[in-house]
Amino acid sequence: MKIYYDENMPFAREFFSGLGELVPFAGRELSQETAAEADVLLVRSITRVNQALLQSNKQIQFVGTATIGVDHIDQAYLNSRNISFSAAPGCNAVSVAEYVLSALVVLAERYLLDLSGLTVGIVGAGNTGTRLSEKLKALGIRYYLCDPLLAEQGDEREFVSLERVLSCDVISLHVPLTTAGQYPSYHLLNRERLTRLTDKQILINACRGEVVDNQALLELKQAGHGLKLVWDVWENEPDILMPLIDHTEIATAHIAGYSLEGKARGTEMLYLALCKQLKIKPKLTLSQFLPPASITHVEIKQHFDEIILNQLVKMVYDVRRDDGIFRQQLSCQGFDMLRKNYPVRREFSAVTVALAEQASNNDVPHQLGFNFPR
Numbered sequence: 001m002k003i004y005y006d007e008n009m010p011f012a013r014e015f016f017s018g019l020g021e022l023v024p025f026a027g028r029e030l031s032q033e034t035a036a037e038a039d040v041l042l043v044r045s046i047t048r049v050n051q052a053l054l055q056s057n058k059q060i061q062f063v064g065t066a067t068i069g070v071d072h073i074d075q076a077y078l079n080s081r082n083i084s085f086s087a088a089p090g091c092n093a094v095s096v097a098e099y100v101l102s103a104l105v106v107l108a109e110r111y112l113l114d115l116s117g118l119t120v121g122i123v124g125a126g127n128t129g130t131r132l133s134e135k136l137k138a139l140g141i142r143y144y145l146c147d148p149l150l151a152e153q154g155d156e157r158e159f160v161s162l163e164r165v166l167s168c169d170v171i172s173l174h175v176p177l178t179t180a181g182q183y184p185s186y187h188l189l190n191r192e193r194l195t196r197l198t199d200k201q202i203l204i205n206a207c208r209g210e211v212v213d214n215q216a217l218l219e220l221k222q223a224g225h226g227l228k229l230v231w232d233v234w235e236n237e238p239d240i241l242m243p244l245i246d247h248t249e250i251a252t253a254h255i256a257g258y259s260l261e262g263k264a265r266g267t268e269m270l271y272l273a274l275c276k277q278l279k280i281k282p283k284l285t286l287s288q289f290l291p292p293a294s295i296t297h298v299e300i301k302q303h304f305d306e307i308i309l310n311q312l313v314k315m316v317y318d319v320r321r322d323d324g325i326f327r328q329q330l331s332c333q334g335f336d337m338l339r340k341n342y343p344v345r346r347e348f349s350a351v352t353v354a355l356a357e358q359a360s361n362n363d364v365p366h367q368l369g370f371n372f373p374r
């Protein structure tokens with residue numbers, strides 16, 4: 001069995017070598033001819049899987065994407081050919097939530113904002129929006145959720161309208177890219193909605209670039225609008241609207257979900273799905289392969305306060321590192337290479353926070369996602 005996998009899929013060799021012959025490929029370069037050989041195809045978001053890619057392949061049994069987003073997969077086509085499909089829902093949701101939190105901590109410092117006084121509007125309350133809301137709750141930051149689909153499905157959380165979340169101090173987008181259905185997200189933030197935002201607001205896009213009309217946003221910013229942007233995803237990656245970069249507070253190369261754990265969980269989820277498909281008992285788990293983090297243990301000697309928590313967040317992941325690399329390296333490395341060469345980043349859970357005897361017992365680090373022995 002030939003298993004074709006994206007070369008940017010951590011631990012793919014470790015997970016899949018016992019299941020078949022492995023063939024790595026570069027995500028944007030997979031051709032119909034090459035794909036014709038695959039029995040199993042494992043992709044990331046930059047490979048479009050559709051009739052154009054698979055029409056010469058008569059034997060393929062399984063397609064997997066080690067990502068949350070599935071907008072690059074023509075699932076109707078796979079269904080029509082009876083090809084099994086699996087994605088990795090939630091795999092890097094924690095990573096994205098930690099990216100957003102790091103960005104908020106950085107912007108609060110930069111503009112002397114009182115984080116706990118801000119309201120955050122979360123658009124899309126699925127895996128990522130929920131992980132983010134839990135972390136905000138741990139920090140005592142008020143948030144509002146907008147997710148009409150979940151509201152209609154009877155989710156018991158409180159939901160507000162899109163207009164209400166768009167009036168929050170911070171707006172964080174966590175919707176899939178869709179062009180059909182009752183609530184399509186393509187250009188959800190169109191020119192008209194963008195124009196109604198105020199100079200004081202912060203807009204964070206770490207879902208898909210096409211959810212915001214980038215050209216309209218650029219024109220708004222060029223006209224002097226003060227809206228602050230945290231921008232991880234861009235329309236038309238990798239050929240993005242370069243002039244927009246200078247109007248962002250934090251700009252990164254679609255890496256919000258690129259914690260080592262987040263990417264590797266995607267690989268592990270595909271391994272489990274493929275084992276199920278092949279009716280094989282899975283023998284491997286991610287914990288066998290994850291290396292220890294560079295900082296694994298922190299001892300807190302005093303009462304927790306916002307300053308200590310902010311330091312903890314930045315110690316594990318400071319988004320300014322990725323913003324700096326993006327601004328300095330984009331023109332020489334290019335968008336895709338920045339992503340391919342992404343430095344190791346760990347999640348808060350890789351660090352154990354211990355309290356010295358005199359420190360107050362407070363659950364915040366645990367709720368934020370740090371390990372917190374009781």
Ligand SMILES: NC(=O)c1ccc[n+]([C@@H]2O[C@H](COP(=O)([O-])OP(=O)(O)OC[C@H]3O[C@@H](n4cnc5c(N)ncnc54)[C@H](O)[C@@H]3O)[C@@H](O)[C@H]2O)c1
Pocket residue numbers: 068069070089090092093096123124125126127128129146147148149150174175176177178183184185188206207208232233254255256257258
């Ligand atoms: N930047 C990154 O690295 C990165 C990482 C992971 C995911 N993503 C993107 O983020 C998206 C969301 O991730 P997730 O894990 O929360 O997915 P999810 O499927 O768990 O949740 C998405 C939620 O959005 C809701 N939704 C859909 N259309 C909506 C609309 N028009 N208005 C409001 N809510 C709407 C859905 O009902 C669902 O609850 C993914 O589809 C992916 O495209 C980006």
Ligand SMILES: O=C(O)[C@H](O)[C@H](O)COP(=O)(O)O
Pocket residue numbers: 008043044045046066067068069070092254256257258
């Ligand atoms: O949808 C996702 O899971 C994320 O956008 C993911 O981080 C995309 O990463 P890529 O597949 O492009 O490497």
